[in-house]
Amino acid sequence: MHLSSTHKIQGLIIKLHSLLFTSALLIFSSHSAFAQSVDFVEPKNGATVTSPFKVVFGVTGMTVKPAGDMTANSGHHHLLINSESIPNGVAVPADATHIHYGKGQTDTEVSLPPGKYKLTMQFANWAHQSYGPQLSKSIDVVVK
Numbered sequence: 001m002h003l004s005s006t007h008k009i010q011g012l013i014i015k016l017h018s019l020l021f022t023s024a025l026l027i028f029s030s031h032s033a034f035a036q037s038v039d040f041v042e043p044k045n046g047a048t049v050t051s052p053f054k055v056v057f058g059v060t061g062m063t064v065k066p067a068g069d070m071t072a073n074s075g076h077h078h079l080l081i082n083s084e085s086i087p088n089g090v091a092v093p094a095d096a097t098h099i100h101y102g103k104g105q106t107d108t109e110v111s112l113p114p115g116k117y118k119l120t121m122q123f124a125n126w127a128h129q130s131y132g133p134q135l136s137k138s139i140d141v142v143v144k
Helices: 002-034
Strands: 037-042 053-060 074-081 098-100 107-110 115-124 136-143
Touching: 037 115, 037 136, 053 074, 053 115
Parallel strands: none
Antiparallel strands: 037 053, 053 107, 074 098, 074 115, 115 136
């Protein structure tokens, strides 16, 4: 009888460990699913480049869609030259230093004269309204 009780307790302990492990995975997965960020895949911060140079945009936790597509948790990239991120909800201007990629592009070729530049990637919604600093990233590059 003692042996049977020991086996039951061991079985319960194994089930409890399995349940705790599964719960931890669910918590980790759901947290990761909501983590949203953008990053430059290319070039890297501090890079020296020759014009024209390739820029590759990365985004996590959001889906890239063309401007006008109102899908939740989606948007498109903007490249800001020597500019800060745009506040949340404010429309990204359209000019020579605020370049829109409203077709859903995830890479581009950029031509700049020689010099030092701050490149800021800004993710924005279907109406070009910025998601704010939390979905922007800045790097410094030198164009030779």
